[in-house]
Amino acid sequence: MPGGGTLLQAAVKTRPVFWHLSVGLKIAWYALAVVSVLVFLYGVARPFYKWSRGRGGPWPPYPWRELPARLWRGLQSLLSHRTIARRDRLAGWAHRGIFYGWIVLFAGTVVLGFNTDFTKPVFGLDYFHGNFYLGYKEVLNVLGTVLIAGVLVMMFRRGVLRPRKLDYTRPDRAPGEVHLERRTYRVGDWAFISILLVIALTGFVLEGVRIAMSHPGYGGTQFGGWVVAQALSGVSSATLGGVRHGLWWFHGLLAIAFVASIPYTKAGHMITSYLSLSLRDPLAGKRLAVIPPERASAPAGYGQLQDFSPLHLLQIDACTKCGRCHEACPANATGRPLSPRDVVLELHEQSNVAIGGVLGGLMAGRLDGGGAQDDAVVGQDGVRTETVWSCMQCNACVEACPVGIEQAPIINQLRRRLVEEGELDPNVQSVLQTIHKSGNSFGERNRRRGRWTEELDFDVKDARREPVEVLWFVGDYASFDPRSQRVSRTLARLLDRAGVEFGILYDGERNSGNDVRRVGEEGLFEDLAEHNIAAISECEFQRIMTSDPHSLNTLRNEYPVLGADWQVLHHAELLLELILAGRLDVGGRLSYRTTYHDPCYLGRHNGVYEAPRQILRELGCTLLEMPRNRSNSFCCGAGGGRIWIPDEPGQERPAENRIREAVALQAVELFVVSCPKDVTMFEDAIKTSGNAERIELRELTELVEEALLPAEVAATT
């Protein structure tokens, strides 16, 4: 019965589905709905074809059999909003409102459609009345309200709060250049949330008009509509009827048009971001991709879109422009021409051009591999070389991304190609040649690698000649840099004092290759890794300790792919173990007010946050946390080979930015680090930022020794 009368409705608690709609209009409605679904499905299917064409990795990215478990884990992350609410609780709650509101309203429509178009005509089963109907209305009213609240919060955030991360101005484009502000994105974002708001509001108004016309007597459970109905109390029934018809079509057409547009607009993130989140690699950035044997003679890295891995192609379509990577990026924070967000969006735009228009792709025959897939992605009109080289590979972007995009590893792949084409800073070029020739970045003869031990009053074992308990992989900086050599000797004295049987590789050790790999010189990395794995495999030991987080990361996460299987520790972890076991009696003797800087490659890359902090507490120090701590730690500026590229004079350096953050803490005395590169970077930055009077740098190891021998230390340093 298509248009139930008012009296009947009052008796049976339900509402007419197609109120006073002619058969022709009903057919038109269904036809439009079918078209909407088809356009939606085409839009959803289209990118899969595009992604599958990426040659730089497997398709599917993971075996099909892993897919259900991954989708399930992705769904858990999505339902909990764990990644979305992280570091931005307001956006988290607003998104929850919109997400759950949208899902439930959409499900409500499906439930109603199932009743109207399936169970009722096929089985004669009509469940859309009585208590079910009332409960349905109740739930939809609540969630509709939640949706509107979420949208309003988001609008308030965008329009009034205007957080820096939502400013789309590109740091990699100068004023006056095209695409600087990305106006279309702003318009698109406003359109997206506005349409959601209009759909939800017209739903309530429609309900209100119906209540005002029919006075069903149970308006209290449909509070949204009931409020509207009160406002309409004086309006005549004929006017209401006209409004009702007009609104019904407006609401309905907007809704089906919105559904059809989902895959083509910002709303597409409902699909792509969920997929990206489900397929996220927990080791992204920690373990970079090896070049598979079948690609050995192809150019390395990403030069064109067709070189990308399918997973990375999917990821560049999954960006929601939330700007969290933009905010976390140390290059962006210090005025470099890089925002990870803009790298991803730039690639996304190129990828859209490559696939062609909605139907244009099919019509133009672009799906056969032609189109712009052959254009270079790096260039003056694309991702610029200076952008690629500004990156510190600190992984703050990957860590911040709520949808699992691998910005830093993608940038690394772009670098691999640039290195191959000779588009690299001359300083980096000469360091790479030095490492190739000498095995270390200092250009020292490798046989001097163990020379820092000569000043010790005991011999450090050669792990190649005798078995040891702990094999110490020292690393370039701790071996050759004079300031860090002092730390290395301190650490050696501590290990000796604690009775640890340890040894080093002397000239058998080479640069671990972590930074070489992050610069994009994959071949040299392979060479260094092979050498070190062979050298270490000759030794007899139980565990490996490194005093360099960069080496730690590569030994722990990257060498295993090449056949190594060792337990690898950072010296902070080993020192804590020795302190807790009573082998180093530090006894809370110090009372400094300290802050601790998490090195990117120890914290974010390897999750070692607590060991250094616990050591500071064991020493008796007060620990003050900088606002950006643990996984949100701020890079010192040395990572990804940046330590070899001179900064432009006059620009704030990331390390200076960090020191300013530290001195803002109440009466802080010491800036404590646990990475040799940090020692160099921050000791410098303390001076150049003019804070030498306010704060001093200490390597964690030095504090441990100070706590052990308060008197002796003063004499030896």
Added chain:
Amino acid sequence: MKFVVCVKQVASLDEEFELLEGGGVDSDFVEWELNEWDTFSLEAALALRESGEGEGGEVVAVTVGEQEAEEALLACLARGADRAVRVWDESLQGADPLAVARVLAAVVERESPDLVFCGVQSSDAVTGSTGTALAGYLDMARVAVVTALSYDAPSSTLTVDRELESGLVEVVRIGLPALLTIQTGINEPRYATLRAIKQAREKPLVTYGLEDVGLDAGAVGVAAGAHTIELQTPERGAGAQLLDGSPAEVAARIVEIVQERMSG
């Protein structure tokens, strides 16, 4: 067009080293690499080939040296040279620049290139004579210490800048074939990735003995030219004065000395 680039694997010495009896350096203190000047001359050849004028040309890297010198040739092949030639005979151990130039001349004659590129000098021997001697043996026009070059295809001429004393630059126009010795800084040598160096092993690299290039050991061996008898560290001079102290003290002392000398 065809280009021959003559290169050398040079010894680079550690800051600390020990001399051997009889005129050598203990090999523990030596590392080997492609001569710096040759990276620029190779780049000049590659760039000319890649520019419109020299397109489709062939670049052949040539060296006179032992097996280890193939590293230098691989570095050239990795950067883009098409093939490489190494000539060696035990009698060439310690040979002088003229002898090396004669061997190179024999190879260049076989290749009959349009242009021959050499570095101005090698960083270990620093004689600066191999390139010009090679031009002499080939009876080929040559320009030494080139700091810029451009090629004009219609007239088949090169216009080159050569560096003279006191910052003067001489501009020379020269027809082909010709030999250029290239100065550092003329271009930015490209980087050879390790993958490219490994892949360079697939490129043709031939080794010749003296008889293969029509020479005999008597004509080019050590006995036929100059050779090193002894290496010595120079005697310490007496004229230097070492200043100790903080940077400020040292600076103050320097000011004093300068003022003393100027007034005196």
